[in-house]
Amino acid sequence: xxxxxxxxxxxxxxxxxxxxxxxxxxxxxxxxxxxxxxxxxxxxxxxxxxxxxxxxxxxxxxxxxxxxxxxxxxxxxxxxxxxxxxxxxxxxxxxxxxxxxxxxxxxxxxxxxxxxxxxxxxxxxxxxxxxxxxxxxxxxxxxxxxxxxxxxxxxxxxxxxxxxxxxxxxxxxxxxxxxxxxxxxxxxxxxxxxxxxxxxxxxxxxxxxxxxxxxxxxxxxxxxxxxxxxxxxxxxxxxxxxxxxxxxxxxxxxxxxxxxxxxxxxxxxx
Amino acid sequence: xxxxxxxxxxxxxxxxxxxxxxxxxxxxxxxxxxxxxxxxxxxxxxxxxxxxxxxxxxxxxxxxxxxxxxxxxxxxxxxxxxxxxxxxxxxxxxxxxxxxxxxxxxxxxxxxxxxxxxxxxxxxxxxxxxxxxxxxxxxxxxxxxxxxxxxxxxxxxxxxxxxxxxxxxxxxxxxxxxxxxxxxxxxxxxxxxxxxxxxxxxxxxxxxxxxxxxxxxxxxxxxxxxxxxxxxxxxxxxxxxxxxxxxxxxxxxxxxxxxxxxxxxxxxxxxxxxxxxxxxxxxxxxxxxxxxxxxxxxxxxxxxxxxxxxxxxxxxxxxx
Numbered sequence: 001x002x003x004x005x006x007x008x009x010x011x012x013x014x015x016x017x018x019x020x021x022x023x024x025x026x027x028x029x030x031x032x033x034x035x036x037x038x039x040x041x042x043x044x045x046x047x048x049x050x051x052x053x054x055x056x057x058x059x060x061x062x063x064x065x066x067x068x069x070x071x072x073x074x075x076x077x078x079x080x081x082x083x084x085x086x087x088x089x090x091x092x093x094x095x096x097x098x099x100x101x102x103x104x105x106x107x108x109x110x111x112x113x114x115x116x117x118x119x120x121x122x123x124x125x126x127x128x129x130x131x132x133x134x135x136x137x138x139x140x141x142x143x144x145x146x147x148x149x150x151x152x153x154x155x156x157x158x159x160x161x162x163x164x165x166x167x168x169x170x171x172x173x174x175x176x177x178x179x180x181x182x183x184x185x186x187x188x189x190x191x192x193x194x195x196x197x198x199x200x201x202x203x204x205x206x207x208x209x210x211x212x213x214x215x216x217x218x219x220x221x222x223x224x225x226x227x228x229x230x231x232x233x234x235x236x237x238x239x240x241x242x243x244x245x246x247x248x249x250x251x252x253x254x255x256x257x258x259x260x261x262x263x264x265x266x267x268x269x270x
Numbered sequence: 271x272x273x274x275x276x277x278x279x280x281x282x283x284x285x286x287x288x289x290x291x292x293x294x295x296x297x298x299x300x301x302x303x304x305x306x307x308x309x310x311x312x313x314x315x316x317x318x319x320x321x322x323x324x325x326x327x328x329x330x331x332x333x334x335x336x337x338x339x340x341x342x343x344x345x346x347x348x349x350x351x352x353x354x355x356x357x358x359x360x361x362x363x364x365x366x367x368x369x370x371x372x373x374x375x376x377x378x379x380x381x382x383x384x385x386x387x388x389x390x391x392x393x394x395x396x397x398x399x400x401x402x403x404x405x406x407x408x409x410x411x412x413x414x415x416x417x418x419x420x421x422x423x424x425x426x427x428x429x430x431x432x433x434x435x436x437x438x439x440x441x442x443x444x445x446x447x448x449x450x451x452x453x454x455x456x457x458x459x460x461x462x463x464x465x466x467x468x469x470x471x472x473x474x475x476x477x478x479x480x481x482x483x484x485x486x487x488x489x490x491x492x493x494x495x496x497x498x499x500x501x502x503x504x505x506x507x508x509x510x511x512x513x514x515x516x517x518x519x520x521x522x523x524x525x526x527x528x529x530x531x532x533x534x535x536x537x538x539x540x541x542x543x544x545x546x547x548x549x550x551x552x553x554x555x556x557x558x559x560x561x562x563x564x565x566x567x568x569x570x571x572x573x574x575x576x577x578x579x580x581x582x583x584x585x586x587x588x589x590x
Contacts, residue, residue, distance in 0.1 A: 025381065032375050033379070036366075036375060039371070109358045110363040112351075113328070113356040113358070115379070115381065116351075116379055
């Protein structure tokens with residue numbers, strides 16, 4: 001018996017479906033999955049922007065009041081640190097909790113019942129993470145520049161650094177959400193991680209001011225490289241150090257996609 | 271002769287709950303023929319949804335295997351997803367989408383082209399009487415309307431196998447009738463249907479065979495007619511008693527047959543036809559009994575279900 005997808009012994013579906021070719025089907029699938037994810041942002045974008053902006057903005061203002069005669073470099077450090085803080089709030093904390101909530105509400109059952117690629121679902125979630133993080137990045141950059149009186153060095157490499165900073169952190173958040181053994185645990189973990197990663201790694205402060213043990217741990221966090229690259233870009237522009245940071249962030253992003261793809265065991269629960 | 275769409279071979283599911291091992295289902299074996307409608311009946315917590323999740327490959331059985339057209343579902347999860355449309359009881363994930371989007375997007379994810387998916391989405395919403403709600407977000411719709419869209423996501427794309435977990439819950443009688451009708455239409459077009467339902471009376475009109483499950487065990491699986499034969503030597507007394515006096519009436523009627531609670535102040539009594547006259551006489555003579563109303567009817571599939579469940583409980587008690 002000839003069947004729609006050539007599998008003998010199964011019912012013929014040729015009359016019910018139009019079978020797109022591999023790449024076309026993959027593209028359609030990703031686009032539809034992203035549109036569903038985008039609808040989540042459409043539904044709550046005001047809260048998304050507020051959530052991702054308020055905390056880092058308060059931090060910028062607080063640090064501005066607190067510092068006495070800071071150097072321009074310090075100001076750029078504060079701005080870069082808070083831009084990454086915004087990414088951590090949204091990409092790690094919020095995405096981790098949101099995906100965990102979806103998981104424990106049984107939302108994956110719907111996706112698991114469809115003939116879709118798990119990788120596409122993961123990528124669509126990561127794209128949503130990027131889209132939720134980007135507005136706060138722009139708002140914070142604009143306001144921070146004005147409040148701190150910092151002159152940002154704009155260059156072609158800035159969007160690359162912004163994108164990789166977001167994707168490496170969002171990847172960690174999405175992985176946390178998919179891994180989540182319980183929603184309560186993920187909430188606690190996401191919030192603790194947010195504080196640890198923001199304040200006990202060289203995001204707001206210099207690496208040299210951290211204890212050696214913490215410095216070692218920092219090398220394992222994507223935010224260390226994101227903050228370093230961001231500072232360098234805002235101060236002077238692209239250099240080999242930024243390139244190295246970008247490559248490491250790309251590695252973190254790729255590793256997170258592979259890890260998430262393994263974590264999303266949505267079809268067969270053991 | 272129709273092929274076997276599904277075959278479950280001795281499947282069990284054991285969960286760890288603290289230090290205890292809980293059996294969600296226990297050694298279930300059944301087959302579902304291509305083009306058949308199988309109803310899965312059982313009380314809450316009986317293990318029906320566990321069975322369904324095992325059939326669609328979302329839950330790996332602790333023991334046993336499930337075959338879909340002869341293939342192990344756990345090895346062919348993508349193929350199963352291509353061929354089986356599954357409507358689960360989980361909250362709807364697409365509530366941030368508009369009604370038409372929810373249906374058309376699901377169709378496209380099933381491999382339909384954009385135009386056909388959109389056409390079928392319009393058609394389904396029109397059938398549900400929701401043509402004017404196409405652009406409403408699902409979260410703005412009533413519980414029943416959301417349910418209909420959810421059922422629509424299973425029906426779009428005319429999948430050859432439909433697995434529906436409580437499809438008519440939350441629906442008003444008119445929409446329940448519509449959903450049963452649409453399920454039958456899909457079946458007539460060749461679809462195999464497995465449905466879990468509490469609504470035994472409505473399912474009776476639609477299903478070819480019934481699987482009765484309780485405490486994770488398959489108590490019976492057969493055609494409605496054959497199952498009904500198990501109780502066709504009986505008559506059913508539906509008795510309404512004064513509020514708060516159900517238990518004493520239950521005790522008084524127990525010698526006559528299987529007595530079950532059918533509501534706060536209602537009892538169902540399955541009586542051998544030969545003894546029905548005596549029971550009637552007993553009720554009429556014993557005016558001190560707090561009986562307000564009674565009706566005698568032939569048993570329905572629902573009664574078969576209660577009969578099987580009761581018989582199994584008796585067997586279990588005797589074995590213990």
